[in-house]
Amino acid sequence: MKWESKLIKYKGIARIVVIFEKNSDLIARIKTIAGSRWSQSLGFWHLPDTVENRFRFSIPTYSQNLPSEEGIVAIVKFRQWLLSKRYSDNTIKTYSEALKSFLVFYKEKPITDITNEDVILYNNDYILKNNLSASYQNQIVNAIKLYFQTIRETKMVVDRIHRPKRSKVLPNVLSKEEVKAILNAHSNKKHKMMLSLIYSCGLRRSELLSLKPLDIDSKRNIVLLKNAKGKKDRITPLSPTILEMLREYYRIYKPKIWLFEGQNIGNQYSEQSLQSVLKQAVQKAGIKKPVTLHWLRHSYATHLLESGTDLRYIQELLGHSSSKTTEIYTHVSTKSIQQIKSPFDDL
Numbered sequence: 001m002k003w004e005s006k007l008i009k010y011k012g013i014a015r016i017v018v019i020f021e022k023n024s025d026l027i028a029r030i031k032t033i034a035g036s037r038w039s040q041s042l043g044f045w046h047l048p049d050t051v052e053n054r055f056r057f058s059i060p061t062y063s064q065n066l067p068s069e070e071g072i073v074a075i076v077k078f079r080q081w082l083l084s085k086r087y088s089d090n091t092i093k094t095y096s097e098a099l100k101s102f103l104v105f106y107k108e109k110p111i112t113d114i115t116n117e118d119v120i121l122y123n124n125d126y127i128l129k130n131n132l133s134a135s136y137q138n139q140i141v142n143a144i145k146l147y148f149q150t151i152r153e154t155k156m157v158v159d160r161i162h163r164p165k166r167s168k169v170l171p172n173v174l175s176k177e178e179v180k181a182i183l184n185a186h187s188n189k190k191h192k193m194m195l196s197l198i199y200s201c202g203l204r205r206s207e208l209l210s211l212k213p214l215d216i217d218s219k220r221n222i223v224l225l226k227n228a229k230g231k232k233d234r235i236t237p238l239s240p241t242i243l244e245m246l247r248e249y250y251r252i253y254k255p256k257i258w259l260f261e262g263q264n265i266g267n268q269y270s271e272q273s274l275q276s277v278l279k280q281a282v283q284k285a286g287i288k289k290p291v292t293l294h295w296l297r298h299s300y301a302t303h304l305l306e307s308g309t310d311l312r313y314i315q316e317l318l319g320h321s322s323s324k325t326t327e328i329y330t331h332v333s334t335k336s337i338q339q340i341k342s343p344f345d346d347l
Contacts, residue, residue, distance in 0.1 A: 014049040071103035098143035171298040185284035202300035
């Protein structure tokens with residue numbers, strides 16, 4: 001079976017192109033790979049640029065950026081295990097890349113000989129030396145713990161792998177005036193609709209892009225979020241104003257599969273394009289803060305809290321597993337703080 005592969009930039013993203021004469025066996029094999037796509041216009045299959053895919057299709061790469069051959073096999077098996085456990089695509093990608101980083105560091109050492117001391121050395125000589133964040137270090141720890149739980153012969157004591165001390169970072173919150181300016185910045189109805197729905201329902205980026213027209217229940221005034229983070233379904237209330245905006249949007253765009261589709265009918269709107277929509281809105285609104293899509297979700301939760309909504313309801317609306325995650329919004333709510341009189345005023 002003759003085929004060739006190469007690296008390309010496809011819509012600004014690194015991808016692996018696989019070109020071959022029509023062959024049902026290879027097509028079936030490629031279809032099983034997460035993120036594989038067929039380009040009708042260009043006439044080839046393209047896949048995510050990952051360690052496993054480079055290994056599968058013999059893409060040359062810099063040896064210092066690759067684990068040992070044993071490490072590559074370990075990552076492939078780890079991905080397969082994560083898939084069988086039905087972890088989300090984002091989690092599988094994050095954990096695979098995290099494990100790759102760790103195994104590249106120890107490419108000269110057999111995996112069965114890696115110990116807890118090696119984790120500490122990696123943290124000191126790689127994470128800290130390169131000024132990488134505590135959140136990145138925590139991702140590495142999650143991947144290491146999970147991986148070494150899946151193999152039998154190991155010198156690693158999983159329960160003794162320590163995590164970095166969590167930094168207490170407050171969520172970024174916009175004022176209602178800033179949110180209004182951002183939502184009104186776009187004249188394009190699709191762009192305005194997407195940003196408005198994120199704020200009005202407190203959605204994550206992936207939740208918005210995964211919505212289908214049938215997920216909008218206009219009779220009950222709710223949005224049904226299926227397979228949200230943690231594989232959990234949940235519902236969130238839909239404001240009458242947003243419902244009217246959605247009806248007008250639907251009349252204009254008539255989405256077929258996804259509520260928000262890209263330039264090609266039936267294709268899901270891309271994350272990069274959505275981020276660009278927000279960036280343009282922030283610039284048009286004249287806001288200098290480094291606003292992200294998640295700021296709108298944080299602002300939704302904080303504004304609910306300030307309007308008197310019980311924290312338990314906010315937890316349900318956001319889909320938080322733990323109330324401790326939701327409680328952080330009490331630290332950024334200004335409702336109580338504004339009532340405190342500074343002693344300076346009595347001088």
